[in-house]
Each structure stands twice: as structure tokens, then as C-alpha cells.
Amino acid sequence: MGMSLWQKCIVVLLGVAIFGGAACFARIAFRPPELDRYRSIPWVTYVHPNIKKLQQAKALAGEGKFDEARVILAKALITAPKSPVTRELRDLLGNINEQIFFSKVPSPGKTEYIVKSGDALASIARKLESSTEAIIRVNHLDSTVIRPEERLLVPQLDFNITIDLVRSRVVVCNSHGFFCQYPIVAANLPLSRKPTIQTKVKAKSFGENGGLVRPADRFHNEGHPQIDLGRAGYVLYGVGQENNGSSSEIAVETGDKKGTMDSHDANPAPQGIAMLKKDIAEIDLLIRKDTPVTIIFEDTSDSQA
Numbered sequence: 001m002g003m004s005l006w007q008k009c010i011v012v013l014l015g016v017a018i019f020g021g022a023a024c025f026a027r028i029a030f031r032p033p034e035l036d037r038y039r040s041i042p043w044v045t046y047v048h049p050n051i052k053k054l055q056q057a058k059a060l061a062g063e064g065k066f067d068e069a070r071v072i073l074a075k076a077l078i079t080a081p082k083s084p085v086t087r088e089l090r091d092l093l094g095n096i097n098e099q100i101f102f103s104k105v106p107s108p109g110k111t112e113y114i115v116k117s118g119d120a121l122a123s124i125a126r127k128l129e130s131s132t133e134a135i136i137r138v139n140h141l142d143s144t145v146i147r148p149e150e151r152l153l154v155p156q157l158d159f160n161i162t163i164d165l166v167r168s169r170v171v172v173c174n175s176h177g178f179f180c181q182y183p184i185v186a187a188n189l190p191l192s193r194k195p196t197i198q199t200k201v202k203a204k205s206f207g208e209n210g211g212l213v214r215p216a217d218r219f220h221n222e223g224h225p226q227i228d229l230g231r232a233g234y235v236l237y238g239v240g241q242e243n244n245g246s247s248s249e250i251a252v253e254t255g256d257k258k259g260t261m262d263s264h265d266a267n268p269a270p271q272g273i274a275m276l277k278k279d280i281a282e283i284d285l286l287i288r289k290d291t292p293v294t295i296i297f298e299d300t301s302d303s304q305a
Contacts, residue, residue: 050076050083057092066096077178094172094180098282101155102137109158109174110138121264128154136287160292161201161283163273165189165300170236170275172286179286182279188271190233195298199230201291204284225280229293237270238277249274258297 053076059068073093078088100107111128121132121144132144134155146152159179162171168184205226227236275283 001209036114047083048080048083050080050089052083054085054089054092057089061092061096066100067086070096070100090178090181093178097179102285104138104140104153106153108176110153110155111152113152115146115148115152118147119148120144121146124152124154128156129288130154130157131285133286137285157286157288157291159286161287161294161295163295165295165297170273170279170283172283180282182275182283183240184273184275186274189273190231190271192295192297196293196295197231197297199234199293199295200226201287201289202230203228203289204287225277225284227280227284227287233271234295235272236280236283237272237274238280239274240277 053072057069057072057076060066070093073096075091076083077089077093083089101109106112113124113128115124121135125131125135134157135141135152136144138153138155159172159174160174160178163184164171165184165187168187169181170184171181172179205228225238229235
């Protein structure tokens with residue numbers, strides 16, 4: 001028995017209602033009305049908080065407000081030790097630490113000393129665990145001549161050095177932690193089967209034309225500063241600005257491995273660790289004989305700072 005006309009109409013209407021409702025539901029489910037509104041909102045690029053802190057610290061340092069800038073940098077590195085600008089934060093903090101340390105302004109790490117009759121800079125340096133060169137630099141002295149009742153600021157050289165070959169930097173720390181860091185230009189060291197080795201500063205020297213230069217003549221443009229460590233073949237030596245990133249061979253042997261970077265120079269690099277001469281000069285002022293030195297050949301941690 002066939003359906004009457006009105007029954008057919010009802011079936012058609014029900015079909016239209018069902019398929020129309022399904023289409024409307026699908027449109028709402030897969031393209032909600034709010035989608036267009038959300039798409040009209042401009043995307044906001046995430047900026048790491050440390051980037052803003054770096055800018056703030058730079059501005060404060062430019063105004064000579066080193067203590068305020070140092071507080072911002074230290075907090076940024078503590079709260080977010082891994083960020084896109086961690087190296088820049090540490091570089092700036094190191095520069096500020098150096099400026100404060102070598103300024104003629106009292107600060108932690110410097111002892112005020114009143115010169116007594118018979119005193120000499122060398123004896124004062126031995127007594128207060130400093131160095132003649134550092135005392136001269138901090139007090140802006142023109143010579144080693146000092147007079148009784150003269151007031152001097154004597155920096156305490158309680159630093160230790162980490163030579164991080166993995167990240168190509170030399171990090172200087174004191175009893176409070178990080179102090180400053182410097183880039184490594186090249187490294188060519190003897191074989192070592194250990195990921196890290198411990199040694200000490202053996203001697204500091206300054207060569208020119210194959211000979212040593214008197215301490216009073218150190219660090220002028222023609223000479224080459226050098227820091228000898230307590231292991232054969234381990235030495236920090238200075239090169240000029242023009243040698244930074246040079247094409248000389250950079251090789252570090254660890255265990256049975258030898259890593260070599262591209263070289264366009266037929267002459268092999270001297271044995272040791274090459275740094276900019278101005279950086280070696282700064283490090284020389286911060287260390288003494290027997291200053292502890294750690295050399296890192298392989299990364300044994302997850303730190304990327």
C-alpha cells in the first residue's frame with residue numbers, strides 16, 4: 001500500500017529538517033562563531049622576561065648605576081638560568097663586576113689599608129693575599145712608590161678559574177659565585193682521557209721578541225701575556241684582536257678523539273689556549289700563583305648557561 005501525498009510531504013519535510021539540523025550542527029561544531037573573532041585578534045610574540053631585564057640593566061649601566069644593574073642581572077640569572085640571552089647577561093654582569101672591582105671605590109672584596117713606615121706594595125700584597133699589579137690598578141697608581149699614612153684599597157684575589165672548552169669560554173668565579181667570563185679564540189692541548197682535570201696557576205709571564213719583559217712594562221701593545229698552568233703543555237696565551245676567530249687550527253685531544261675545526265693556515269696552532277690579549281691581561285690581574293684551575297673537556301651536565 002503506497003503512501004499518500006501528505007505522508008510523502010511529511011517525510012520530505014522531516015528529511016530536510018534532519019539534514020538541515022545536521023549541517024547547522026556541523027558548522028557550529030567545526031567552525032564556531034567565535035572563531036572569526038579570535039582570528040581577528042593579532043598574534044602576540046612571546047618575549048622572554050630576561051630580554052627586558054637585559055635591556056634594563058644595560059640602561060642602568062650606561063647611567064653609571066652599576067649596583068642596581070648588577071642586582072637585576074643576578075636575579076635574572078638565578079630565576080631563569082637558561083634563556084635566549086643568558087650569555088649576554090653573564091657578559092654584562094662580568095663587565096660590571098670588573099668595573100666595580102677595579103674602581104677606586106670601597107666594595108666587598110677590597111680591604112682598606114693604611115700604609116705604615118717600611119711597607120712596600122709587594123709586602124702588602126703578600127699580607128692581604130693580593131698582588132702588586134692589582135693594587136696599582138685599583139688605586140690608579142703611577143708607580144710602586146707609596147708613603148706612610150697613605151690609604152690604599154687592596155683587592156682580595158680569592159678567585160678560581162674554569163676553562164670550559166665545550167662552550168669556548170674561561171669563567172672566573174670568587175667566593176660569591178660567578179664573577180666574569182671571557183671567550184676562547186683557539187685551543188690545542190695535550191691528550192687527556194678525563195672529562196675534567198684540576199690544576200693550578202704555576203706562573204705568569206710576559207714575552208716580547210723571544211724574551212721576558214719586566215713586570216713594570218707588562219701589557220703594552222707589542223708584548224704577549226702568558227699564564228702557565230701546572231701541567232706540561234697547558235698555557236693561556238694572548239693574541240691580538242685581529243687573531244680573533246682566525247683560521248688557525250683549533251684542536252683539543254681527549255681520550256682517543258681529536259676534534260679539529262676548519263683550517264686555512266698551513267702552520268699548526270701553538271700548544272695551549274689562545275685568548276684575546278686584553279682578556280689575558282684582565283685575568284692576570286685577578287689571579288695569583290696557585291689559583292685553582294678546572295679544565296672541562298666534555299660536557300657532563302645539562303647546563304647550557
